[in-house]
Amino acid sequence: MVPITFNGKAIEGQDSTWASAVIDKEKHQLIIKLVNMSGKAKAQSLKLDASAVSETITTLANANTQIENSLQQPDKIKPVENKLGITGKEIKFSAEPYSLNVLKIKLK
Numbered sequence: 001m002v003p004i005t006f007n008g009k010a011i012e013g014q015d016s017t018w019a020s021a022v023i024d025k026e027k028h029q030l031i032i033k034l035v036n037m038s039g040k041a042k043a044q045s046l047k048l049d050a051s052a053v054s055e056t057i058t059t060l061a062n063a064n065t066q067i068e069n070s071l072q073q074p075d076k077i078k079p080v081e082n083k084l085g086i087t088g089k090e091i092k093f094s095a096e097p098y099s100l101n102v103l104k105i106k107l108k
Contacts, residue, residue, distance in 0.1 A: 004032065004046075017042065017095070030105040036095035039063070046103075048089040054106045055084050055091060061099030 002021040004011055011019035016038035022031050030052075036042050058081045069076050084093055084103070095101050 002030065015042070028107050030103075030107055032101075032103040032105070034095055034101045034103070036097065036099045036101070039097045041097055042095045044091075044093050044095050046091040048091070048105070051089055051108045052086050052091070052105045053108050055086060056104050057082055057084050057093060058102045058104075059096060059099055061096040063097050065098055 002023055004019045004021040006014060006017075011017055011034075017034065017036055019032060019034040021033070023029070024031060030048070030050075032046065034044065058079050060077065060079050062077045067076050069078075084091060091103070091105070093101075093103075
C-alpha cells in the first residue's frame, strides 16, 4: 500500500470520496483507485512524489444509480479508458458522479 492523503488524513469518505494506492513493481506503475459516491462531479488534483511518463484512467460510472446490465443490454454501464495529461508531478482529472476510477501511472 502507498499512502494517499488529503490534508494529512487518509481519504476515507471525506466529501463522499474514498481512495487507495499501490505500486506494481513489475510494471513500475502506481495504481490509484478513487471512488466518488457523490451525485456531483469532483475535480481532483493528485501530487506525486515521483515523475510520471504516462497515465490512463479507467472509469465505471453512470449518474443513474438504478441502471444495471442485462443479457439483452450488456453495455448499459461499462468501463471507459482515457489517457490523461501529465503536468510534472501533478495529475488533474474530474471524478464523475457515482464513479469508480482506476488510474495507472507509469513512473520514470
